[in-house]
Amino acid sequence: MSRSRTxxxxxxxxxxEATPAEAHELEQRLAADPQARGRYAELxxxxxxxxxxxxxxPPEGLVASVLANIPQNPGDAERGDQLFATSxxxxxxxxxxxxxxxxxxxxxxxxxxxxxxxxxxxxxAGKNGLMGNRKVWIGGGVAVAAAAVAISTGxxxxxxxxxxxxxxxxxxxxxxxxxxxxxxxxxxxxxxxPVNAGTIAGQANGQLNGQLNGQxNGQLNGQLNGLxNGQLNGQLNGLxNGQLNGQLNGQxNGQLNGQLNGQxNGQLNGQLNGQxNGQLNGQxNGQLNGQLNGQxNGQLxGQLNGQxNxQLNGQLNGQxNGQLNGQxNGQLNGQLNGLxNGQLNGQLNGQxNGQLNGQxNGQLNGQLNGQxNGQLNGQLNGQxNGQLNGQLNGQLNGQANGQSMRVQ
Amino acid sequence: xxxxxxxxxxxxxxxxxxxxxxxxMVRYQRPIYNAAFWILKSADDARDIAQTVFLRVAERLDEFxxxxxxFSWIYRIAVNESLNLLRRNGHEEALDDEIELPGHGxxxxxxxxxxxxxxxxxxxxLTMSPMDRTVIVLRHFSECSYQEIARILDVDQKTVxxxxxxxxxxxxxxxxxxxxx
Numbered sequence: 001m002s003r004s005r006t007x008x009x010x011x012x013x014x015x016x017e018a019t020p021a022e023a024h025e026l027e028q029r030l031a032a033d034p035q036a037r038g039r040y041a042e043l044x045x046x047x048x049x050x051x052x053x054x055x056x057x058p059p060e061g062l063v064a065s066v067l068a069n070i071p072q073n074p075g076d077a078e079r080g081d082q083l084f085a086t087s088x089x090x091x092x093x094x095x096x097x098x099x100x101x102x103x104x105x106x107x108x109x110x111x112x113x114x115x116x117x118x119x120x121x122x123x124x125a126g127k128n129g130l131m132g133n134r135k136v137w138i139g140g141g142v143a144v145a146a147a148a149v150a151i152s153t154g155x156x157x158x159x160x161x162x163x164x165x166x167x168x169x170x171x172x173x174x175x176x177x178x179x180x181x182x183x184x185x186x187x188x189x190x191x192x193x194p195v196n197a198g199t200i201a202g203q204a205n206g207q208l209n210g211q212l213n214g215q216x217n218g219q220l221n222g223q224l225n226g227l228x229n230g231q232l233n234g235q236l237n238g239l240x241n242g243q244l245n246g247q248l249n250g251q252x253n254g255q256l257n258g259q260l261n262g263q264x265n266g267q268l269n270g271q272l273n274g275q276x277n278g279q280l281n282g283q284x285n286g287q288l289n290g291q292l293n294g295q296x297n298g299q300l301x302g303q304l305n306g307q308x309n310x311q312l313n314g315q316l317n318g319q320x321n322g323q324l325n326g327q328x329n330g331q332l333n334g335q336l337n338g339l340x341n342g343q344l345n346g347q348l349n350g351q352x353n354g355q356l357n358g359q360x361n362g363q364l365n366g367q368l369n370g371q372x373n374g375q376l377n378g379q380l381n382g383q384x385n386g387q388l389n390g391q392l393n394g395q396l397n398g399q400a401n402g403q404s405m406r407v408q
Numbered sequence: 409x410x411x412x413x414x415x416x417x418x419x420x421x422x423x424x425x426x427x428x429x430x431x432x433m434v435r436y437q438r439p440i441y442n443a444a445f446w447i448l449k450s451a452d453d454a455r456d457i458a459q460t461v462f463l464r465v466a467e468r469l470d471e472f473x474x475x476x477x478x479f480s481w482i483y484r485i486a487v488n489e490s491l492n493l494l495r496r497n498g499h500e501e502a503l504d505d506e507i508e509l510p511g512h513g514x515x516x517x518x519x520x521x522x523x524x525x526x527x528x529x530x531x532x533x534l535t536m537s538p539m540d541r542t543v544i545v546l547r548h549f550s551e552c553s554y555q556e557i558a559r560i561l562d563v564d565q566k567t568v569x570x571x572x573x574x575x576x577x578x579x580x581x582x583x584x585x586x587x588x589x
Contacts, residue, residue: 003573011573015547017554046580049529050548058441059455063433066462070429 005029006036014047414478421469429469432478433462439550440486446545447490449534457493461486480559483550487542487560494538532582540575547572 009026012018018026030037414435420428440461445454464485465472472481533541546552546560557568 003570007573008569011569011576015554015572042580043576046529046576046583047548049525050544052526053530053533053549054526055438055549056442056445056451056454058437058458059451062437062441062455062458062462063430066433066459066466067426067430069463070426070466 006033007039010036010040010043014043411477411479415474418469418472418474418478429466432465436482437462440482443483443486443545443550444490446533446549447487447538447542448493449541453490453493457486457489460489464489477556477559480556483546483552483556484560484562487546491538491542528583529579532579532585535582536575536578539571540578543568543571543575544579 006026006029009018009022009029013023013026026040030040414432417428417432417435421432437458441454441458444457444461445451448454448457461482465482472478533544536544542561543557546557552560554565554568557572558565561568563571
C-alpha cells in the first residue's frame with residue numbers, strides 16, 4: 001500500500017499531531033482533490049467508529065489481589081522473597097479454569113479470599129513463572145497481606161493553645177485484621193473555638209468502619225480517610241457555631257458508603273470524595289458549600305442536599321446515577337455532571353428566592369427543574385449514542401434563561 | 409495521565425507509603441486492563457497480565473527512572489507482557505466466537521446503527537495481527553501520542569506512523585468483509 005503526502009497529512013490531522021501549517025496544507029489538497037476528500041471522509045468514519053468502542057472494565061478485585069501480594073511495608077528488604085514466596089497449597093491451571101462458563105470468573109469470586117498468585121522467585125523468569133505456565137497457585141497458606149489499621153492524628157494535630165474544653169483526639173490504633181475493622185468513634189469534642197475534631201485514617205482488607213463526631217463553638221475541622229479492599233463505611237458529623245470544615249475521603253474496592261452531615265451557623269464546607277469499584281453511596285448534607293465527587297466502576301449513587309439562607313453552591317460529579325437537590329433563599333448554584341457507558345439519570349432540583357443556576361451534562365436522561373422568584377438560568381446538555389431525553393422545567397417570577405441542547 | 413501525580417505517588421511508595429501504590433493501581437487498572445484485553449483478545453488473559461504488570465511495577469519501582477514518564481513505563485511493561493504471552497501461546501489462535509465484549513449485553517443502543525457498526529469494528533479488530541491491534545489500541549483507546557507509542561514500542565516515530573497507517577488500511581479492508589455494504 002502506498003502512502004501519499006496527502007494520506008500522511010490526513011492521518012496526522014486526525015491524530016491531532018499535525019502542525020497548523022500541515023492542517024492548512026491538507027485543507028488545500030482536499031479542496032483540489034475530490035478523491036482525497038472521499039478517502040478523508042472514510043478515514044474520519046473509521047476514527048469515529050473506533051472512538052465509539054466502549055472501554056472495558058477491569059475485573060472486580062484486581063487491586064485487592066495485587067495488594068495481597070506486595071509487602072505491607074514497601075521498604076522491607078528482600079522484596080522478591082516476600083512477594084513471591086511459594087505457598088502453594090492448591091495448584092490450578094487457569095487454562096483449565098478457562099472452561100468455565102462465561103460471566104464472572106473464578107478468579108474474581110475468590111478475590112477476597114486469602115489466596116495469592118505465586119511464581120518463581122526470579123521475576124525476570126517470566127516464561128517459567130505465572131504467565132509462562134499459566135499456573136495459578138491458590139494458596140490457603142499464604143501470608144495474606146492482612147489488614148493494617150493506622151489511626152493517625154497527624155493531619156490535624158491537637159494544639160493545646162487552640163483547644164479549650166475537652167477535646168480528645170483519636171488515639172493511635174494498631175491492629176492486624178483481615179475481616180472487619182471498627183475504627184471506632186472519635187469522642188465528640190465540645191469546646192469553644194477553634195477545634196480539630198481529629199483525623200481518622202483507616203486501611204483494611206476487610207470491612208472498615210469509621211465515625212468522626214465534632215462539635216465546636218468556633219471552628220471545627222474534621223477529616224476521615226478510609227481505604228478498604230472490602231466494604232468501607234464512613235460517617236462524619238460536625239456541628240459548629242462558627243466555621244466547619246469536613247472532608248471524607250474514601251476508597252474501596254468493594255462497597256463504599258459515605259455520609260457527611262454538617263450544621264453550622266457560620267460557614268460550612270463539606271466535601272466527600274469517593275472512589276469505588278463496587279458501589280458508592282454518598283450523602284452530604286451541608287449548608288453553604290457542598291461537593292460530592294464519586295467515581296465508580298460499578299454503581300454510583302450520589303445525593304447532595306443543601307439548604308442555605310445566603311448562597312449555596314453544590315456540585316455533584318458522578319459517573320452513573322446522580323441526583324442533586326438544592327434549596328436556597330439566596331443564590332443557588334448547582335451543577336451536575338454525569339458520564340455513563342450505560343444509563344445515566346441526572347436530576348437537579350433547585351428552589352431559590354434569588355438566582356438559580358443549573359447545569360446538567362448527562363448522557364441519556366437529564367432533567368433540570370428550577371423554581372425561582374428572581375432569576376433562573378438553566379442549561380441541560382445531553383449527548384447520547386442512543387436515546388436522549390431532556391426536560392427542562394422552569395418556573396419563575398423574574399427572568400428565565402433556559403437552554404436544552406441535544407448533541408447527537 | 410498527569411505525570412506529576414504519578415511521580416509523586418511513585419516517590420511516596422518508594423518512601424514506604426503503600427497507599428500510594430494502591431492509588432497508582434486505581435489510576436492505571438482500567439487503561440492497562442483495556443490495552444491487554446484488546447491485544448490478547450481475552451478477558452482472562454488481560455486480567456492475568458494486568459495483575460502481573462502491577463506486581464512487576466511494585467517489584468521494580470526502584471529501577472524506574474523518574475526522568476521518564478511513568479505512563480510510558482507501565483504501558484511498555486503491559487505491552488511487552490501481552491506480546492510475550494501471545495508468543496508463548498503461539499498467537500495464531502482462532503477467533504473465539506464466544507469472546508465476551510462486555511457492555512453489549514445491557515447496551516440500550518444495541519439495535520441502533522451505531523452499535524451495529526461498533527460491533528463490526530470490534531470483530532474486525534479482533535482478527536487483526538497482534539502488532540496491528542497494539543498500535544491501534546495505543547493510539548485510539550489509550551490515546552497515546554506518536555512519541556509515547558514510539559517510547560512504549562521502542563521504535564522511532566516514523567515507524568509508528570507507518571504501522572498506524574498500515575493497520576488502519578487493513579482495518580478498513582476488513583470492515584468491508586465484516587460489513588458488506
